[in-house]
Amino acid sequence: MSDLVEIDEDGIEQVSLKTYTEKAYLDYSMYVILDRALPHVGDGLKPVQRRIVYAMSELGLKATAKYKKSARTVGDVIGKFHPHGDSAAYEAMVLMAQDFSYRYPLVDGQGNWGSPDDPKSFAAMRYTESRLTPYAEVLLAELGQGTVDWVPNFDGTMDEPSVLPAQVPNVLLNGTTGIAVGMATDVPPHNLREVVSAAIRLLDAPKSTVQELCEHVQAPDFPTDAEIITPREDILAMYESGRGALRMRAVWEKEGGDIVVNALPYQVSGSRVLEQIAQQMQAKKLPMVADLRDESDHENPTRLVIVPRSNRVDVGGVMSHLFATTDLERSYRVNLNMIGIDGRPAVKSLDRILKEWLKFRTDTVRRRLEFRLEKVERRLHILEGYLVAFLNIDEVIHIIRTEDKPKPALMKRFGITDIQAEAILELKLRNLAKLEEMKIRGEQDELAEERDQLMKTLGSAARLKTLIKKELTAVAEKFGDDRRSPLATRDEAKAFSELELMSADPITVVMSDKGWIRAAKGHDIDPASLSYKSGDAYKLSVRGRSNQPTIILDSTGRAYSVPSHNLPSARGQGEPVTGRINPPSGATFEGLLMGDEEQLYLIASDAGYGFVARLGDMQSKNRSGKAVLTLPKGGAVLQPAMIRQREDAWVAAVSNEGRMLVFPLADLPQLSRGKGNKIIGIPSARVLAREEYVIGVQVVAPGESLVVYAGKRHLNLKFAELEHYQGERGRRGNKLPRGFQKVDSIAIAD
Structure with a gap:
């Protein structure tokens, strides 16, 4: 680029319009791809989501804290980390709070946060209150333990984490959608127990194929009870290539003579479905249906009643027609496009996603252990200094009272380091009583044992792997649940022909x-x-x-x-x-x-x-x-x-x-x-x-x-x-x- 820049006699840089526009568009494209639209394989979050979760943790909005106005969080997010519109930040926050949108919500909301019928019907941020869910702790728990890199925020006044130290493959668990420049992402949500089971399988057998991993991850798992009717071979092909499509179908049963729909596909509105059926009835394309009712309430979030005209109507045929012509059956695009641990966007297969995440997790755990080891060794070093001070307490006090510069005198007299001397000098008088030899030696023994364990774990790949497996299993036991979206084999939906409707x-x-x-x-x-x-x-x-x-x-x-x-x-x-x-x-x-x-x-x-x-x-x-x-x-x-x-x-x-x-x-x-x-x-x-x-x-x-x-x-x-x-x-x-x-x-x- 520098070869294409010309400097005129006044010292002003001149760049051709073609060169400038190319660079500007490329810079914008890379920003949208890396800093806005695509999730990171490590924590599965886009930058705005990561900043919301981090800002809420900084505000002390843990799952056990009191709710705070959402406007407070949004203000912190856009003021400190995300210089964009407040409505964009709030909508991203709302999405993370909707249990019908997120498989494992990160935000616990109080107030009107929208409904499955109209996800955009949420109240303004000045009315709603929020805090983090217990599951969010899985992403944040290890943040202050040297596990991730920190980068300056947009104005360089403070730092923010480049990625959160997720303890599970959140990129698969909650999924995401996004449109970047020249690429898009559509990652469906999955079941926590299934994904953790597949990750453990990959730890035990690193050469496991996608087919073997799919013994654990049967299919995506949406926050709805509707059926996934995509054939097994299509799901396998989707996980192998990272691209494909899924079909979901509403669950219904016959109750008396009526048809009752109990579960709708992901992000399908019940009122929209009733509207589609009513339009067909008005156009006389459904002469076999007499009436429609929406009986949904708090006990039955989805209960749509379709009343056939008579008992002779083939309800199976009617539902097949409705699956083919309304949102009672819906197709979802799958495009497992995300930013890898190498910082580059790519469409990844299931095994590659889990391998990259396990590498990310291994590095995170190693950094956490190294950070803790460093702290333990530092504390042991200080305890050695304390022990010297305790054993020579009168002489230490005499030096501090009589010397103009007590630190060098202490270092010279007892052969201690600068850090140890500083720690002794920082002691308050009231803590002198605590400097009992038994307490110091007891803490030293405990820390020495912890140090040995940390060094053993860090020095053994097998021990590190076992630790990761234990932590994965613990999270799965705490937050895991049964699959919500059952897998079913169904015949292809077929709409009535014009003659059949006559x-x-x-x-x-x-x-x-x-x-x-x-x-x-x-x-x-x-x-x-x-x-x-x-x-x-x-x-x-x-x-x-x-x-x-x-x-x-x-x-x-x-x-x-x-x-x-x-x-x-x-x-x-x-x-x-x-x-x-x-x-x-x-x-x-x-x-x-x-x-x-x-x-x-x-x-x-x-x-x-x-x-x-x-x-x-x-x-x-x-x-x-x-x-x-x-x-x-x-x-x-x-x-x-x-x-x-x-x-x-x-x-x-x-x-x-x-x-x-x-x-x-x-x-x-x-x-x-x-x-x-x-x-x-x-x-x-x-x-x-x-x-x-x-x-x-x-x-x-x-x-x-x-x-x-x-x-x-x-x-x-x-x-x-x-x-x-x-x-x-x-x-x-x-x-x-x-x-x-x-x-x-x-x-x-x-």
Whole structure:
């Protein structure tokens, strides 16, 4: 940078704008990353959080102290350590006090600190009072024991800790979120017992893999009783890479006929969920839900009641829909990005986080022991001086009374050090009585024993490891609790489709000769009596329900699906069906079909070939449809015949020459597409010349009658009377009675 700075003749530095802006932005970026947005792996705190906890400890706000106004704490934080806005500092403080936001809160609040429904509804800092929680002592207990480095505050008038000497991996326990420059962090909270157990495992077996550590850390543990439904393999991958996602789902039960939601995902508002469900009810997207109630109170912090419209409603299906469309199920991003012990930000795997923290903890404990050893040795050194003074008390008093400079005289006379002489001179007269030899020697023995123990621990990696394990276990026993967020395996949530939400009203779909389609309510209308455009007339109709698709069969044998619920009303003349599908040029429409997916139809060509088809196999989302019936040369598509009953049913086929053949339906195969098998024997030459062809096919079941129409005449044949026309499939059939040699159509009697 210095090479790019120019100094003009007046001694003013000149820097190019490009260089200055680059440096300024980089400096700002590093500040945001290291000093604002990311937590430190050692204590798991961002600078503002660390400063709040430290300022509260300096104010004497321990867990046993009286509460003090939060404004007092915030004033100290922004005045001494954190030169930013008071609202930012107070919001950070509020977050650490909310037991629904923090797994192990650091601040014990009195007053309105927000609610799960509205975390931002906390009172102003002049109204609330606060102190530290007992858990905060885990971060602060070793602060004055030489364990951490101290750095000047923003104006250099006092020092603050660069990191707190946390006794547990707080970075995982409470988690954090933050957005820096070019990076972000999303560390979920975890269970104290599980994390400590994993840390001890890593101490015992430093080469433990993430998979082995996950035997202890099953998953994150949020301050809510909602279920974590992320698959186990996804959780393992998340801990191995440091990145991933988690899904949480509300816990519910059936109480009487009602659905009661007892636990919501992390940071989900109950009022927001009720609002989302109510919006769907108003939009008529939840016709199966009759009412909503919020019965939450102090005894039941979360109790949302959803009342189904009837006992026949599938509550499992309703909840699956709500999980897919509301905050009752929520996804959380995981990004284990933090500042490591090397002072650099990085996304870390679970084993790396715990290894770095254990190194931080080992260094902290070593520094604590060394600090204590130094104090013990200093005290022992002073006690040796005291012992000399006690044994020569009269001479010491004489020297102090007679010498102008007693310190050098004492040092010379008794061979003691400057520190020992200073300590003797600092003694008050009233303490002389305490200088009893037995007391001094007793304290020396105790301190000598402590010194030996400290030196043994510091000199042995195994002893140091054992001490860390004992301290970790003690914290886990004192502050540990059971997992709150259970792990569960659940099916993927699925929203209701538009058709599933539609009411199943009876309708009759009508198509005109020119291909105009419409739907009339009910099954009791006469389609031929409807009004048609000039030059147009009735051609086809089918009965079904509004939540069933209409299947259209064209003259080329292709099938198309059209949603029935939004077809134009029969009060008008409909609309061209070609606006919804793309049939081949010149194709006409020869068949309409409706029913559920398992409904069977007899599909046939007038050349005398056909097969049984399932309605579901004919459905297609493609506007160009799908090929279903392969036509022989000269053949045309017949209107499909619905199969109401398959067992003991007969197929009746009638040609235009008045021949009818009846044979068992079981003789025809069920196919998804194709030409089919021969139904009635008609020479192909006669079909090509259009001299003889099949007029219609029907499926007749026992108890039904077949009606044959010829001009103005009709013949009603009961099921038993069809036996005269029975023959093997593919035969020519028998002639109908006189007067029915030119058949127009056949139908099943209503």
